[in-house]
Amino acid sequence: MTDEELKAEVTAWLAANWRGAPQRTERFGPDPRAEWLAKVRDAGWAAPRWPKEWYGRGLSDAQARIVESCFAEAKAPGTGQDRSNLWANTALAHATETFKRQIVPQLLAGEVGMCLLYSEPGAGSDLAAIRTRADKVEGGWRVTGQKVWTSGAHIADYGMLIARTDWSVPKHRGISFFFMPMRQKGVDVRPLRQITDETHFNEVFIDDAFIPEENLLGNLGGGWGVLQTALAYERSVMGDAARGARSGAKEAHGDAALLELAREAGKLSDPLVRQDVAQVIAWRMLNSLNTRRAKAELKQGTSSSIMSLGKLAMSRILHEEGRVRTELLGPESLLQGPDHPRAEDANFLSLNAYFTSIGGGTDQIQRNIIGERVLDLPREPEVDRDVAFSAVVAGR
Amino acid sequence: MTDEELKAEVTAWLAANWRGAPQRTERFGPDPRAEWLAKVRDAGWAAPRWPKEWYGRGLSDAQARIVESCFAEAKAPGTGQDRSNLWANTALAHATETFKRQIVPQLLAGEVGMCLLYSEPGAGSDLAAIRTRADKVEGGWRVTGQKVWTSGAHIADYGMLIARTDWSVPKHRGISFFFMPMRQKGVDVRPLRQITDETHFNEVFIDDAFIPEENLLGNLGGGWGVLQTALAYERSVMGDAARGARSGAKEAHGDAALLELAREAGKLSDPLVRQDVAQVIAWRMLNSLNTRRAKAELKQGTSSSIMSLGKLAMSRILHEEGRVRTELLGPESLLQGPDHPRAEDANFLSLNAYFTSIGGGTDQIQRNIIGERVLDLPREPEVDRDVAFSAVVAGR
């Protein structure tokens, strides 16, 4: 099929079928657009790069992008999930045949809610130190443990879970990866209140919950590898989703916003304020320029070390912008709540900056990664590297 | 003897003997005041706390301070060496009887020049990793190796040397401590040019130099312990000798100096400059207040964790003052030399700040020490702790 034929087919199909769909407002949970998504899936547009057997059309990347651009033009959602659907990609790559048949179509249509069950209270920076255990029983596994920092667990049908299935080997080697059914006795989801007074996350208490045999992804004990591919998907999907302010335009913390706040506060003629505002805006711009350069260099085939710096840079930007906003507001920053949106923004930003500087690997872990993977500095001696995890636990 | 009698005796002795002496201008090397110092020594005033056998008078600390205050009043040097003479104290505590008899009187009279042979190019932060070797021969030791950051080596008669005498044990345990004769073939002293373009230090190349048997201090292999007491003496003697500017009053970098520079530069009305200047002066004051509080707490018998912070604090002060002075001078700071004393000061301070932030343990080492010894945080895993030093060297 030529590009033109493909374009014509997609356009015609959209013209015949697309009548709009409800907006998705929650990032997690069952998708209100499920009916439309099922239609897209059944027509083969959901994951056009995938083989026909898996609801796709086996298109090349270039052709798939044509499909995506037709959908984008029509403002219709649902295509390109072969790039963007974390859950479906992970399942397709690693699930058992039986389970894949069941779950992939549901995931493509957004018919099931999903969540991530990775971090634990005792395993944050050191994720491989998880202690949630999955013990083999007739027909599946019994799971007991506790997970934290889970988004959407209260509306999820399945959780992508890492749990320890072998305690006699070093920590990375005894982990397995599952799709755990969430709606069962033994899974208790509680909201986790953040320092920002929001509850975007849950704690999940798992007490003798059951996972059927076929819900194992990858090999038993090979969960760390599955996790790495899932995390890579997640990174490429989520991009840089650091949020700024709470009230008003959440992503509006560009250059103009801070300058505008300084002007509003009557402090734009203050030479100290000008230096501070200039520096924060400069860091934002430098981060954008770095990203742009990284992409350009990747295209030119030269390797780019710059990509990894974004999160660390953003962490400094957010903390420093919180400080400058606070300084700009003076006593007003003592307040919070809907009647004081500028103070709310400054305080929220100051606290939520930790979402970036701690979440998804602290700044400290990030510097380790940059030092070791980008600058090729030697790793630290790892005391638990070659030790059976049960011995590490006993050594506490 | 009553305090009054003691005071009368010292005063009378000084009245009878003290006629002034040449000033000492070099911190190292033979002392031009040697004749006077010998007189003080022979009268028993050089180290009044020491026993009579060792040129002292066996006085209590309180009485010794009376002697010191009489000397101070007369502006006569030479007493209180039982507190201040690093070399004599080390020798008295650890030298062999034979060597002590010879060297202690010479040291008290400043008749011999001394230097410290501790650091090596490969053993800076990790001082215990020295590789200068001392091999046993008939009647003494043969030494080969290289030392750096030695002050006064070119005018020294002896160097206090640490060298490795046993390679088969972990690094701290194979070190011995010597008084090495410097004026011999096999000891080559070369000036070391610093980034400030000064040469306060030397490199010392040692090639098969000889140390007589009796010049060993402490036990063979016990040098690390001797070193610790010598370092403790040194710290208490030297105090905080971080230097400031090169031209003019070297120690004048107090509060007034920076303020005065800002005024001279016509920038004292600049609000940014005012903030910067205020902050540097504040850090200096806080450091003084910390020191004062530490001393007061020590007197009250409560332990003080504050004392250890001074060097780290001073490091920040010096680097930041260098920055602010540079900022104050603007283009003038591009210059150097005697015709541009303000620029010379700013640039010297900016470079010489590393004397404090690197010398005598880098800021990084200092933070380790504070973290471990003051805050009781656990040490890092030490890969070379229990390994024969020869194996550590082989593992490079």
Added chain:
Amino acid sequence: MTRAQRRPWERDACMTQVMTHEERTALRDSVRRLLADRCAETDVRRVMASDTGHDDALWRELAGLGVAGMLVSEDNGGSGLGPVELELVMEEFGAALSSAPMISTAMAAMLLDGARAQALAAGELIVAVAPLGVHDWTGQSDVRVAGGRAEGVARFVPDGQIADLVLLAGDDGVYAVARDAFSATSLPVFDRTRRLADLHIDGPVERICDGSRVAGALAVGLLALAGDQAGGARRVLEFTVDYARERRQFGRAIGSFQAIKHMAADLLLEAESATSAARNAAEQLAGDAADRDGALALAAFACADAYVRCAKDGVQMHGGIAFTWEHPAHLYLRRARSGAQLFGDSRHWRERFIQALEAQS
């Protein structure tokens, strides 16, 4: 305050006799014990959630220990102590996140006499102080006093929501405003351990002293805040270091990693410097020293900055656990942030500090 103006702890004959080190330690320990018992984290959270943000029963008990009347002369039923003791006690209040109206009370003690001072010392009378005119650190109050009446709004007044009496403190005099002549709007504050109110004033006032006492009251308020900050900074560092010793990742206590260890060392320098600054300011104030203004200004910004940094880095060092509401780290961060604005920000006080240096040179 003018040099000549004597403060309560100087006015009183017995006050020339300073407390001994042992007496001070005993006072501090008794406050510490009471707060450990009655101002534990659960109590702090309970008071945070309450309407008034005030634990009156605890305040009465503190008054019983002589804390409320610390700066009130013994003639007036107070303990007749001075800035050094105030600062020491405030370190405990700060460490415990106490919302007791101690800063307001200390300031009021510098302005009140007689029966009101007595009621203040007994913990029966809560008094808020609103600095006006050149002393208005908010820049937003607009109360005008004329003909025995006052009208306008005093903004961001600490403890205003529970005040029985308000003192308007301006250069031209100090005026008492009784309960029926003002209404308080409790402000929705980011730091719920330190309540603030806008006071809408409209009614008769009573002139209680001239303006020369105001600077002394403000100095005491600033000192009390500095003590609170120094105590808070040390406490947040303390529990952060405790956590770093216990929390294990990668098979090691996280405090064994240099990233954490070195942050802790830097914070120790900050927290100890803040403590030195606050205690020095107290001594200078007690001794009526020549560089008192500089010492106070230094304490103001050194303590504010140190607390913010310790609280901020403390959260970072904890990692995820401190991102939860139920962990106390953010309570300290909120308190540090509110203290850094109260009575003027660090930039203001650095400017005042260099002014003091200029005046001396």
Added chain:
Amino acid sequence: MTRAQRRPWERDACMTQVMTHEERTALRDSVRRLLADRCAETDVRRVMASDTGHDDALWRELAGLGVAGMLVSEDNGGSGLGPVELELVMEEFGAALSSAPMISTAMAAMLLDGARAQALAAGELIVAVAPLGVHDWTGQSDVRVAGGRAEGVARFVPDGQIADLVLLAGDDGVYAVARDAFSATSLPVFDRTRRLADLHIDGPVERICDGSRVAGALAVGLLALAGDQAGGARRVLEFTVDYARERRQFGRAIGSFQAIKHMAADLLLEAESATSAARNAAEQLAGDAADRDGALALAAFACADAYVRCAKDGVQMHGGIAFTWEHPAHLYLRRARSGAQLFGDSRHWRERFIQALEAQS
């Protein structure tokens, strides 16, 4: 420079054709090879110790590669290249601590035409540029031009000590001063790789163009300096990281300690951001973009600050060895410090940056 004013690389027809990525890389590589060969550390130290601070033979060779005439049009014997190529080459000059008079030459190329431009491109004519009036970043020059003569002192002029010709660049016009109409006092500079001179001018001048070209020349100078700084920052980080990989203490490479590793990671962010800023400024300048002034100002302070920080922390990370004269780390620190003053300090350029933002918003 006014928007309408076209720069050489636009004036020339062939210049609309930008160099390909491969051509640029080839240019950079040839400069890099030449510098590796002829501007190694020993060469740098030799030139530092010399009276003139200039390696004329190397400069002629660089001219032979087309570097001196980079911004000179092909008509005038130049290479007719643009800001993007200039910036790239300057990164190499900065990395190698080259004292070649490239910044001056690039600025002069924006102001000269004809035979002089030709001699400039050939490396035969060294031209120093002294910005006057509103452009005088030193604030200390006092040259007056009137009646075909100039008199006064132009301060801190780069390469003034070797200049055959001086261009006085003011708002009201650009004037050439021949060798016999000025005398140069070579200044005792802290960074001996970047020589400066005070020029005592007294004699006839020749008006060569009006003042509208001056801003363009200054922009090119600023860009060249930014490139130098970005290249220097990356190089000092590079050899510091190399050292941290090799140097062992406590039985481990020091780069395995978080204290060193994390500093290196932070410096990488600085050095890469500087590089992005400098290259972006070059593109904006080449494209005559609307936010060119902002991009240049951003590069000016981002590159200066990044270089100072990388050079400073680089010394610290090395430890004692970098406190010696014979180690090259301090040469980079000196160069970073001199660049941070040249053409105005970071504070000045942050102010210009926010002005550019205001103009856009």
